[in-house]
Amino acid sequence: MKEEKKKNIQAPWADLKLSNEKLIKIYRDMLLIRRFEERAAQEYGKGKIGGFCHLYIGQEATGVGAIAPLREDDFIYTAYRDHGQAIARGMSSKGCMAELFGKVTGVSKGIGGSMHFYDLSKGFMGGWGIVGGHPPLAAGSAFATKYQGRDSVTICFMGEASTNQGVFHEILNMAMLWKLPIIFICENNGYGMGTAISRAMAGEHLFEKAAGYEMARGAVNGMDVIEMYREMSVAIERARKESLPTFLEARTYRFRGHSMSDPGQYRTKDEIDEYKKRDPIETFGSDLKQWNILSESAIEKLEEEIKAEVQEAVEFADASPQPSIDVLYDNVYA
């Protein structure tokens, strides 16, 4: 691969009009997600974070590559493995860590926890804890912006297991029928909790589930942030200019268990190691070095910066107050 690339006269992103700053931002976002979550895992081990915590480690390219080409007035819906997308959307690591700690300074004021991050000001519409529960909401958002005459786009992440819920088909049908400006990004990490997709899905090509609705569709290498960016740019253009939906299957892999309590006995170490060789951050980092966008020392500097940012986030979360019991009854109704 390396040798082939050296022969290339063009960088992998040459067709994309990406500035060096943007390329570095993409790399930095992925690295920040990785370090943020590694630290979250440690804090979970220390008992600072409770309940359920699903890490995105390994899938960073999918979220960052999908979100990077969006505009500020676009909307994002996602499922319960939502830390990565939130950080990619620019939600502060402090607010995200504080939410994991259940603190009032958290992005959902300690009410939501790991699975329910939210920030309307950034169009980040959650964080939804029931598999297959949120795609109808995303369709509603796309319907509303179209109705209101805005050219905003809604993107909806979902895990591959959610495509087995009946509502998946309700929504794909509706999105195509109504020509909604929406992009469904199915993050296929191969496992619905501990069940391999081969044991859960009839048929081989997940993205072809959209064929019955004659929706634009395809599979993307979700371990390659630039490929994600490229395919998303096409889909976003289609949504914004033609008001048409797209279904993208992003083939990715999570390096950690389904959640913190998953010993991962349903897959082999060899399989995990094989995917780790395709680590999306390392791959992209080496591309950036090769094309002289980032030097080794610049990467080290970024690492330092991010380490400090995550440390600050943990200190902030730790020092933040718990929500007051007084607010428990507030906001049940508007």
Place this chain on the structure above:
Amino acid sequence: MANITYIEAISKGLWEEMERDKSVFLIGEDIGPFGGAFKVTKGFIQHFGEDRVVDTVLAETAILGAATGAAVVGMRPVAEIQFADFVTTGFSQLVNNTASIHYRWHVPCPMVVRLPSGAGIHGGPFHSRNPEAWFFHQPGLKIVAPSTPYDAKGLIKAAIRDNNPVLYLEHKRLYRHIKGEVPETDYIVEIGKGDVKREGRDISVITYGSMVHMALEAAEILQNEIGLSIEVLDLRSLMPLDTELIYSSVRKTGKVLIAHEDNITGGIGGEISALINENCFQYLDAPIKRIGAIDTPTPYSPPLEEFFLPNTKKVVVALKELAAF
């Protein structure tokens, strides 16, 4: 004032709100050219266009989820679930997603779910349900159940203007059986406020929806037969409940019959009874009585359905028992 049916009152309320506010739109199955299963939205698509009268595919989860998603970005959707029974298909959307949005995000979720409810039209087991108790248990949702054309119009308008998700229970048997005076001017019936439909001294009937009319008939019969003075309290709003009105009526009469068409066990009458026990025990002169459908699925056969449902005669019997206590 116009003398119109219950169903016309709902349609008029919807129409006026759509004229008033462009963020209001309708979404549901066959509500467009077909005009809705019960014709509540007949003529709407011709006037408001298909952008605002959105015919959906047969998919209740999608309808309720899409309405919720649209509501949080500035719309005021009114979803029609063809028969209240079918709302079960989209149950998770309402109780998990819709109901928790404001609590978690502090963002209004202004949507109305219209639920044609109730039995007595020989609809059988899947077209006759009263769904209120399923949702009464879920904080974050409001529930209203009008019994008259006046309340039907005032409550649909209030529901649309409310910043919370409101389930609007419209009783199918009342649609064309009940007529009443309805102002042509703009008015709302405040959500959370009950209404004393008949004043009385001896016994309070606490009720809503179709049972209001049976309670009123029973009160008239007993007044004429034995001079009993029955108060009929129409809750109109089930969540929130007008507890002050309930308690003041109980304090006055000391005897209570709670009547709903929904079946007894786990029905909201149990909760109302508990509230009265907790707050008005010293005023009670008799055990609280409840009347409702019996605890079976809804039978189709007309004689079986008649036996299954509460009716005026059964209300009269229950009230006589209370009077004799």
